[in-house]
Every structure is written in C-alpha cells, then in structure tokens.
Amino acid sequence: MTASRTPLLRIASVVKRFGGVTAVDDLSLDIGAGEFFALLGPSGCGKTTLLRMLAGFEAPDAGAIHLNGADIAHVRPHERPVNMMFQNYALFPHLTVEGNIAFGLKRAGLPKDEIAARVAEMIALVRLDGLQARRPDQLSGGQRQRVALARSLARRPQVLLLDEPMAALDKKLREGTQAELMQVQRRLGMTFIIVTHDQEEAMTVADRIGVMDKGKLVQVAPPRELYEAPNSRWIAGFVGDINLIEGQAAARQSGHFTIVTQNAGTIVASHVPSSAIGNVCVAIRPEKIRLSQPAPDAAASVNTFTGILTSTGFLGGVSVYSVKLDQGAVFRVAVANATRAAADGFAAGQRVSLSFAPDDVVVLDR
Amino acid sequence: MSGRRIFTRPARLAAIAPYLWMALFFLVPFGFVLKIALSQTAIAQPPYVPVFDLAAGWESFKAALSALSFDNFKLLVSDDLYIFSYVRSLVVAITSTVILLLIGYPVAYGMSRLPQRWQPVAMMLVIVPFWTSFLIRIYAWINVLQHDGLLNKLLLALGIVDKPLVWLATDSAMYLGIVYSYFPFMILPLYATLSKMDDALLEAAADLGASRLKAFWLVTFPLSLPGIGAGVLLCFIPIVGEFVIPDLLAGSDRMMIGQTLWLEFFTNKDWPVASAIAIVLLALLLVPLLIYEKLQRRHLETH
Numbered sequence: 001m002t003a004s005r006t007p008l009l010r011i012a013s014v015v016k017r018f019g020g021v022t023a024v025d026d027l028s029l030d031i032g033a034g035e036f037f038a039l040l041g042p043s044g045c046g047k048t049t050l051l052r053m054l055a056g057f058e059a060p061d062a063g064a065i066h067l068n069g070a071d072i073a074h075v076r077p078h079e080r081p082v083n084m085m086f087q088n089y090a091l092f093p094h095l096t097v098e099g100n101i102a103f104g105l106k107r108a109g110l111p112k113d114e115i116a117a118r119v120a121e122m123i124a125l126v127r128l129d130g131l132q133a134r135r136p137d138q139l140s141g142g143q144r145q146r147v148a149l150a151r152s153l154a155r156r157p158q159v160l161l162l163d164e165p166m167a168a169l170d171k172k173l174r175e176g177t178q179a180e181l182m183q184v185q186r187r188l189g190m191t192f193i194i195v196t197h198d199q200e201e202a203m204t205v206a207d208r209i210g211v212m213d214k215g216k217l218v219q220v221a222p223p224r225e226l227y228e229a230p231n232s233r234w235i236a237g238f239v240g241d242i243n244l245i246e247g248q249a250a251a252r253q254s255g256h257f258t259i260v261t262q263n264a265g266t267i268v269a270s271h272v273p274s275s276a277i278g279n280v281c282v283a284i285r286p287e288k289i290r291l292s293q294p295a296p297d298a299a300a301s302v303n304t305f306t307g308i309l310t311s312t313g314f315l316g317g318v319s320v321y322s323v324k325l326d327q328g329a330v331f332r333v334a335v336a337n338a339t340r341a342a343a344d345g346f347a348a349g350q351r352v353s354l355s356f357a358p359d360d361v362v363v364l365d366r
Numbered sequence: 367m368s369g370r371r372i373f374t375r376p377a378r379l380a381a382i383a384p385y386l387w388m389a390l391f392f393l394v395p396f397g398f399v400l401k402i403a404l405s406q407t408a409i410a411q412p413p414y415v416p417v418f419d420l421a422a423g424w425e426s427f428k429a430a431l432s433a434l435s436f437d438n439f440k441l442l443v444s445d446d447l448y449i450f451s452y453v454r455s456l457v458v459a460i461t462s463t464v465i466l467l468l469i470g471y472p473v474a475y476g477m478s479r480l481p482q483r484w485q486p487v488a489m490m491l492v493i494v495p496f497w498t499s500f501l502i503r504i505y506a507w508i509n510v511l512q513h514d515g516l517l518n519k520l521l522l523a524l525g526i527v528d529k530p531l532v533w534l535a536t537d538s539a540m541y542l543g544i545v546y547s548y549f550p551f552m553i554l555p556l557y558a559t560l561s562k563m564d565d566a567l568l569e570a571a572a573d574l575g576a577s578r579l580k581a582f583w584l585v586t587f588p589l590s591l592p593g594i595g596a597g598v599l600l601c602f603i604p605i606v607g608e609f610v611i612p613d614l615l616a617g618s619d620r621m622m623i624g625q626t627l628w629l630e631f632f633t634n635k636d637w638p639v640a641s642a643i644a645i646v647l648l649a650l651l652l653v654p655l656l657i658y659e660k661l662q663r664r665h666l667e668t669h
Contacts, residue, residue, distance in 0.1 A: 055573060077572040
C-alpha cells in the first residue's frame with residue numbers, strides 16, 4: 001500500500017563508521033510521504049545511528065540522504081526540516097510545558113500570536129490541557145512523553161523521528177500511547193520514522209518495517225508480510241516465535257513441494273522460492289499448528305505427526321505446548337484458549353498428534 | 367500518620383547536630399562580640415567597661431547592663447574612615463567576583479567539555495596550587511611583582527618596557543592576588559553544574575532550530591545559574607572580609623574593612639569599635655545570603 005508513494009526521503013548507500021566499527025553499512029532505503037516507518041533490530045544494529053544521521057547529529061562517511069530531492073546529509077541539525085523525539089524526551093527542565101513546546105517555534109521566528117495558537121493546538125492534540133505552566137519534573141512519565149511529542153510536532157516537520165519513544169513507559173501505558181501515536185500520525189498525515197527494539201510495537205504502529213542487523217537492512221516489508229513471509233532464516237527467528245527444521249527440498253510434484261527432513265519426516269509445502277531447491281530450512285509458526293488427541297491414521301495424512309507432549313504453558317489468551325515428535329524434532333505449538341476448557345485436554349506426558357496446512361509452511365534458504 | 371514518626375530517635379538527634387554547632391560556635395561567640403561592641407573602651411584588662419561579674423550581685427549586674435550603649439555604632443556612621451572602608455570592601459568584592467566569573471565560567475565550561483578521561487586531570491590542575499600554603503603563595507606573588515621581580519625582568523627582557531613598572535602596592539596587584547586565590551572557589555561549583563548537563567538537551571535545542579550560541583544562552587546558561595550563585599557567594603563573602611591579600615599586595619592609602627578592623631583591634635586596642643565593625647560587616651553579608659536563600663527556596667518550590 002506504500003510502494004507507489006513518491007519517496008519523500010531517499011537514503012542512498014549511506015555508510016557510517018565509528019573507529020573500526022561500521023555502524024551503518026552501505027544502506028539504501030526509500031520512505032514515502034505520510035508513511036509510518038519502523039526501524040527494528042537488536043541493540044547495536046545501527047538503527048539509532050541511522051536515525052541520528054537523519055536528524056543531523058551524525059554525518060555519514062559516504063552516501064547521500066535526500067529529502068524532497070535535496071541532499072541533506074551534511075546540513076546541520078538546526079537547519080533541517082526534520083524533528084526528533086528523544087528517547088528520554090530531553091525536555092528542558094527550566095522551561096514550562098508551554099515553554100518547551102514554544103521553543104522550536106520561537107527559533108523559527110514566528111509571530112507571537114501564531115506561536116500561541118500553535119502551542120494551544122499542540123496542547124489540545126496531546127491532551128495536556130491545564131498543565132501548561134508545569135515544569136517537566138512536575139509531570140508523570142506519560143505526560144512528559146506527550147510534551148516531548150508535542151514539542152517535536154510543533155514545527156510541523158516534514159519527517160518526525162522517534163527514538164524508542166515508549167521505552168520509558170510501562171506496558172499498559174505503552175499500548176495506549178501506541179494507539180495515540182498512530183491517531184496523531186494519521187490526523188497530521190506526517191511522515192514518522194520510529195526506532196524500536198520492540199517488534200510488537202513496530203508491528204502495531206508501522207505501515208512498513210525495516211529490520212536491521214549489523215548495519216544492514218535485512219528485510220523491508222509491511223508487518224504482515226514480515227511475519228508471514230520472512231525472507232531469511234534470521235528474520236524468521238527474529239520476528240515472532242517460529243519452529244525451524246532443516247531438510248532437502250525436491251522439485252514440484254502435482255502442485256506441491258516435498259521436503260525430506262532428518263527429524264520430522266516429510267513435510268509438504270505449497271510454495272518454495274526457486275532459489276531454495278536443495279538444502280532448505282522449513283519454518284512453521286506455532287499458532288499455525290493444530291494440536292489434537294492422537295489419531296490412529298495420522299501417518300497417512302499430509303503434514304500430520306504424532307509425538308509426546310513434553311511441557312505446557314498457560315499464558316492466558318493462548319497456551320504454549322512443546323511436542324517431541326516420534327522422529328525426534330521438537331515443535332512449539334500455540335493454541336488459542338477459545339473456551340475456558342480449551343486447555344483441559346492436554347497434559348504433559350500424553351501422546352498427541354499435530355498437523356499444519358501446506359500453505360502455512362515457509363521454506364527458506366538454509 | 368503523625369509527622370513526628372517519620373524520623374527515628376537517632377535521626378532526630380543527628381538533625382539537631384548542626385543547630386548545636388551553630389549555637390556553640392556562632393551564637394555564643396556572637397553574643398560576646400555583641401556585648402563588647404556595646405561596651406566602652408578603657409585602659410584595663412580586658413580593655414573595655416563594663417564587665418559583667420555575676421558574683422557581684424544583681425544590682426551591679428543591672429548597673430553594668432545600663433552602661434551598655436550604641437555609641438560605637440554611631441561612631442561607625444559618623445566617621446568617613448569606616449564608611450569608606452565598607453564601600454571599598456564591597457567595590458573590591460564585587461569587582462573581583464565579576465572578574466572571577468568572567469574568567470571562571472569559560473574555564474569551567476571548557477573543562478566540562480573535555481573528553482571524560484581528561485576532566486579529572488583538569489580538576490587536579492585547578493586544585494593542586496591549594497596544596498601550598500596560601501600565605502606562601504601570596505609571598506611568591508610579592509616576589510614576582512616587586513621592583514626587580516620576575517614580571518619586570520620578563521617585560522624588560524622582551525623589550526615591552528624600558529624601565530621597571532610599579533606593580534606591588536597597587537590595586538592591580540591586589541585584584542591579581544584575589545582572583546588567583548579564589549579561582550578554585552568559582553571554578554568548582556560551576557564545573558559541578560556544567561558537567562552534570564545532559565548533552566541530549568543541547569541536541570534537542572539544535573533539533574528545534576537553535577544554533578550553538580543560541581543553545582548555550584537558552585539552555586546551558588540558565589541551567590548553570592545555581593552553580594553561578596554558589597560560586598559568586600563562595601567568592602564574594604570571604605572577599606568582602608579579606609585582610610591578608612590587600613594588606614600584602616595593595617597600597618596602604620585605602621583600606622578594606624578587614625584591615626580597618628585589624629587596625630582598631632591591634633593598633634588602637636579599641637575592642638568595642640572593632641567588634642561593632644565586625645557586627646555591621648556580618649549584617650551586610652547576610653543580605654546576599656538571604657537573597658540566595660530566597661532564590662533557592664523559590665527554585666525548590668517550583669520544582
């Protein structure tokens with residue numbers, strides 16, 4: 001849904017080194033106007049460095065950053081039409097909520113009445129009414145977060161950069177704040193780039209996610225595609241929970257591919273990328289697997305296996321089971337607790353059978 | 367819950383300690399000085415009357431009490447010498463403090479911007495001169511500044527002057543000595559506040575359109591005001607009462623109040639007037655302290 005947009009921001013072959021460490025390694029990326037883009041990755045993957053280069057706090061060693069066609073790679077931070085919401089908010093402790101929000105507007109040299117109007121607009125947008133005269137240390141964590149958001153939005157930047165904006169909030173507050181952030185982004189139609197190490201957060205808020213590892217973008221895709229069609233074994237393991245089994249893929253036969261594995265018998269898949277004939281890795285999400293009482297004719301059906309339930313975990317909405325197949329592989333299975341009695345039928349030590357559809361099997365290069 | 371229960375007994379005793387200290391080493395001596403200030407000078411031992419003698423009975427105590435007067439304070443106001451001394455002390459203290467702030471702030475700022483591992487080194491460089499006796503350092507300056515001293519030799523050798531200049535016994539020498547001696551007292555509180563400054567605040571200021579200079583004036587400077595206040599007080603108050611530096615480095619034509627006090631006490635043996643001078647000085651110094659206290663409290667209340 002975003003691919004057709006004209007790129008507002010074009011990052012072209014950007015490299016950034018710190019001493020001998022390459023933090024961002026020849027990275028290219030287009031981000032469209034109005035897009036909510038998430039940079040996701042483990043700590044130290046270079047996502048924050050990339051964000052800081054967009055803000056102007058770091059200069060790339062090579063490559064270009066085009067905003068609306070103009071290279072801004074070496075434009076100083078205070079001269080960029082880009083604003084940033086800092087991880088720990090970096091609110092000015094000596095200024096009030098109003099003073100913080102007005103700071104950027106005053107630097108832009110706007111007339112007084114317009115500054116007042118914009119500040120009021122921002123206060124209403126992030127629901128801080130009545131707190132205008134407070135100082136940051138008189139606010140709660142959630143309120144501070146909203147001041148930081150309002151301050152970074154006040155100048156109406158072409159791109160808003162958000163550096164782990166919810167890292168300091170507790171889980172409940174974080175979920176509410178994610179929804180608010182999406183509403184604000186949609187209402188303003190602004191381009192947001194968020195850096196996060198929390199994949200659920202990235203999935204929730206973003207139109208597209210760029211997963212980074214060791215300074216490179218490993219996959220750029222909408223959340224659903226990233227989850228259902230990971231392009232590598234690393235992505236499959238990084239995003240969500242998954243079962244990975246190694247095997248040998250054979251050529252297509254009557255519309256299906258068969259993969260012979262060492263410890264999980266023969267698995268049938270609907271799709272196999274053309275590059276992945278031969279040694280492959282089979283990936284199946286735990287929630288795509290059906291768990292049932294052992295069926296006598298199990299071996300006869302496609303992708304149906306029997307084994308022993310080795311452990312159970314009740315997580316509330318779902319239960320997570322480990323099943324050791326007769327062939328040796330261990331599968332994690334997630335079952336939604338659709339009824340209160342749903343988890344009653346399974347106990348550790350019993351024999352079970354499990355099955356999954358060929359459509360839900362993802363085959364990856366090894 | 368009753369407020370009293372917050373502190374345990376030992377904690378409450380510990381809270382009393384500073385008050386006890388104040389009472390014992392400030393209020394009691396202050397009472398003595400005040401009493402002497404209200405007495406009259408006399409050729410006696412001690413050199414003033416009246417002397418309270420509790421053994422002499424109630425009537426003589428009352429007589430002694432009625433003999434106390436404010437004459438010495440009236441003298442301070444009526445004689446130009448004292449007023450000039452007070453004014454000179456304030457002028458010297460204000461001028462020195464301003465110079466200290468103007469030099470100290472950039473130095474402390476520079477120190478706080480140094481790479482982390484160089485900061486303790488810079489700190490040591492500021493503190494190390496303190497390991498030598500203060501008096502010895504001032505005498506060293508006399509050596510440097512005197513007629514055939516190092517400074518004149520250097521200036522002559524460089525051809526900047528063709529005959530030695532007079533440095534010693536001038537106000538310049540005194541200001542040099544004061545600024546040199548009080549430098550660490552200005553630097554340390556300033557450095558303490560500046561080094562705590564969060565770099566992210568400056569990045570936020572830059573992100574919101576402030577140039578480096580603007581970011582300094584709008585963020586760094588206001589946030590360093592508590593350090594400026596502490597540094598100014600730490601320098602200003604002792605400089606007002608400074609005695610040694612003006613005595614050794616400045617000329618003898620104009621005196622600071624500390625010198626006048628010394629003169630009254632040791633040369634004129636007029637303890638009552640010297641005491642009155644000390645009490646008025648203390649009252650004067652309370653003014654900046656109270657202002658600072660008030661600002662601090664307002665700072666705490668808004669936070």
